[in-house]
Amino acid sequence: MELKDIIEKPEDRLFVIAPECFIIFTGDSLDDERPLIRIGNSRDLPLEALPLIENIVVPDIPTGSPFAELNNTDHASPGKNRYIGSTRPVRDGLALLKAQGAETEAMSVMEIEQAGENTEERAISKKGSYTGIFYRGGNFRVKLGEMILFDLAAMREKHCSDMAMCSLLSRESAEDRYRGKGFITLTGSPCIYGNGYFTLHGIYPSVFKDFHSLRMDPSLVQGVVMPGGPAPSIIPLLKWKHEEKRRLRIFSHDTDAAALLGRLYPDCVLTVSPLSGMEYSTGEGIVIKQIKGSTSLLAQYRNVPPARADVNIAFIADYEGIESALNSRAHILVMNGTIYDGAAPLLKDVECPIVVTGDGLKQGKVRPVVTLPTRMQYEVQIYDDMDTVLKDLIQQIAGAGLGHLLEEWPPRNKRKFMKMLPRQEGASLGEILALQNLKTMFRIEEELHGDSAVRKIIDAMEKNVPEGPMMEMFPGRRYVNLAIYGDRVYFIHGADNREAVPEYPFPDEINTASCGRIAGSVFHEQCLTILQDRERLQKLLSLxxxxxxxxxxxxxxxxxxxxxxxGIAPEGAAAGDRRSISMQLRKIRLRKIRKVLFIIAVPFILAGLFLAGMSLLQDYRAREERMAVERKVEAEKNRVETIKKTYNVHVSDYDIFLYANQVALKNGYAPIELKTLKKKNPNWIFPGNVFILMDGERITVVEGNTLWGISEKKLMQRHIDFYSLIEEMKDMSADDPAALEKLKKARSLAFSKSHFEILEQMKKGMNHEGTSKN
Incomplete structure (x- = not known):
């Protein structure tokens, strides 16, 4: 293959690598040095392209993702990276690159200052026939001679860019649906809503797919809680807020990083606040507070109908938030199955309802819980009498045309009643929901009267009218009124009259499978174009x-x-600290060596053997230092092995699976299936990507890393740290402040059932000791 086979006409010089990453080829022969121009970025840009890039164009319209820029930069030759663009976006982009560890001082910049509607045409390549035009409205064009080779605004509309996605979601949203107060179980974390506005508790790659299923408008997201700092998933939202000139508030422990990122989107009216001490009034009758010492939240819904009372719901995101949540007078605790599994022993005596979202409950229920499926809207309602709860249930059942089922209440003949029920197959949505509401009425009847005949009907309905398959249907039309009465919570199912939500028109990733899924959508052809251009670019690079x-x-x-x-491995840093352990011993030995060396060196100083003596001294110092470190490492290794044998320490596959999912959710990514995690990394584990573990440790992915291995190593360390504290507390008295501090620290490390059982035993033992002394 030759160059002419790839570049047959001028249009072939443009390569679309991703919806917001474009390469322009300016070369005429294979002898050209750096014949590429890059606009935007993408993690799908081949590494081989970087040494061939002459200039990087930074348009005023935010293009690509700042999280991808670091891995689209030639770090081997930083002086060869030349950025072209307006002062502000170039300056702020380089500042973010520097904060990520790039050597930006050597990078060169050509700043464009706009005058009037657009700048004069500027050469963007040493080949003068390629000129760029930066327009005041943010658009950017490339001309080859008199031909418009590239138009950014047109490309944004044509391809499935972040703007195209958010624009479609906004147009197809159902704003009136969320006029009440409640929460939505998105994939991975809940979203709190009130009067049409949303506050996200975390953000992850599939969030916009959820928005599409639930007809949610990204324009109406007013707050995002991001404990570990900004994640790549927030970029489309920031771009959309910038485009629409709307407000957004971010709560994070890393406010500096969030503020720095926000500078890239100046038309987004961004407020960055610390998560610690968060108390956020949404202005819609909802106050959201951070649960102290955790990333969990307490939402206070004011004046909730029909009782017009306040409702407190605790959204538990980590184990640290559980104890404080139990003291918060919450009406409901909401947590995912992973959190519930790990903390179930602590929750067995909790009086308020526990709501578990998504999958989980692998270890079995130690008490009744309510399970909520994902991608569902839950409207919060509070009642002060049971008659009103029953009235609302009856109204929905009768409205679906099944009021005749209530004529004899409660029914006594199970067989006769079951024959009266409509089949779910072929039933209308209203009838399907009415059957579920009927089951709720039977449960209430059993709670009130303990009727065995009713229990038999409930069992028959659970078998013949299962809730699971129905819960997956009609996500864009269905909702649930979460009816709170005393220490109970009931489902009242409902639906709106809209048509079913169409198929999600955007590819999850640009690959053959995703392009096949969206066949027939407006973006299918563009998706195929990207795949073809990637192949063409690889052929060009190969030449x-x-x-x-x-x-x-x-x-x-x-x-x-x-x-x-x-980067410096943690082990290296630790070794540096260990050097002082035997410092005094080394000083004594080195003083003796210096005397010996001095006596030897004097007769032979002219022969240069003094230098050899000094070399011997240096070798001795290094050897002593190395041996001290090795002794320390060996002692630590023996201590760890003793703990492992004493407590039978091991990290199970299930523990690794739970922790890896916690890490994914903390960093704004979607949950991961066990079988998938064991076989391969999720797509966000790639060299150079940075993510945060549950204890705040930042991990920069290197070649060969796996999320499974990282999680296993961290959990083993937590095991060792936990049992080390338990060993230290064995001989300490209950009233020793240090013991209480160690107990608190051990509680923060606990994650397994055995951990929580040990803590419970120690707590009882300390309470007993304290009582005995009194």
Whole structure:
């Protein structure tokens, strides 16, 4: 294959690598040095392209993601990175790159200052026939001679860009549906809503797919809680807020990073607040507070109908939030199955209802819980009498045309009653929901009167009218009124009259499978174009690398200089600290060595053997230092092995699965299935990506890392740290402040059933000891 086979006409010089990443080829032969121009970025841009990029264009319209820019930069030759654009976006983009660890000082910049509607045409390549025009409205064009080769605004409309996605979601939303107060179980974390506005408790890659299923408008997201700092999933929302000139508030422990990121989207009216001490009034009769010492939230819904009382709901995101939530007078505790599984022993005596979202409950229920499926709207209602609850249930059942089922209440003949029920297959949505509401009425009847005949009907309905399959149907039309009465919570199912939500028209990723899924959508052809352009670019790059051994050498240097490949390992830092352990002993020994060296060196000073003596001294120092570290490491290894044997410590596959999912959710990513996690990494584990573990440790992914391995290592360390504290507390008295502090720290490390059982025993033992002394 030759160059002319890839570039047959001028239009072939444009390569669309992703919806917001474009490459322009300016070369005429394989001898051209750096014949590429990059606009935007993408993690799908081949590493081989970076040494061939001459200039990087930064349009005023935010294009691509700042999280991808770090891995689209030539770190082996930082001085070769030349950014072209207006002062503000270039300056702020480089500031973010520097904060991520890039060497930006050597990078060159060509600033464009706009005058009038657009700038004069500027050369964007050493080949003068390629000129760029930066328009005041944010658009950017590239001309090849008199031909418009590239138009950013047109590309944003044509391809499935973040703007195209948010615009479609906004147009197809159902704003009136969320006029009440409640929460939505999105994939991974809940969303609190009131009077049409949303506050997200975390954000993750599938959030916009959820928005589409539930007809939610991204324009109406007013707050996002991001404990570990900004995640890539928030970028489309920031772009949309920038485009619409709307407000957004971010709550985070890393406010500096959030504020720095926000500078890239100046038309988004962004407020960044610390998560610690958060008390946020949404203005819609809802106050959201941080549960102290955790990333969990307490939402206070004011003046909730029909009783017009306040409702407190605790959204538990970590184990640290459970104890404080239990003291918060919450009407409901909401948590995912992972959290519930790990903390079930602590929750067995809790009086308020516990609501579990998504999958979970692998270890079995220690008490009754209510399970909520994902992608569902839950309207909060509070009642002060049971008659009103029953009235609302009867109204929905009768409205669906099934009022005749209530004529004899409660029914006494199970067989006769079951024959009267309509079949779910072929039933209307109203009838399907009415059957579920009928089951709720039977449960209330059993609670009030303990009727065995009613119990038999409930069992028959559970078998013949299952709730599970129905809950997956009609997500865009269905909702649930979460009826709170005393310490109970009941479902009252309802639906609106809208048509079913159409198929999600955007690809999850740009690959053959995703393009096949969206066949027939407006973005299908563009998706295929991207796949074809990626293949064309790979062929083009192959021609250059086959011809130039220097390029191959540079590529190896670049691979070694990428962010994921550098940094000091924690073990190295720890070793540096250990050097002081035997410092005094080394000083004594070194004083003796210096005397010996001095006596030896004097007769032979002219022969230069003094230098050899000094070399011997340095070798001795290094050897002593190394041996001290090795002794310390060996002692620590023996201590760890003793703890493992004493407490039979091991990390189960299930523990790893739970922790990996917690990490995914904390960083704004979707949950992961066990079988998927064991076989391969999720798509956000790639060299250079940075994410945060549950204890706040930042991880920069390097080649060979797996989420499974990282999680296993961290959990083993938590095991060791936990049992080390337990060992230290064995001989401490209950009234020792240090013991209480260690107990508190051990509680923060606990994650397994055995951990919580040990803590419960120690707590009882300390209480007993304290009582005995009194």
């Amino acid at each position: 250059y690398y086959r011809k130039s051994p220097v390029l191959k050498k540079n590529l190896k240097q670049l691979a070694g200089a990428m962010p994921g490949e550098r």
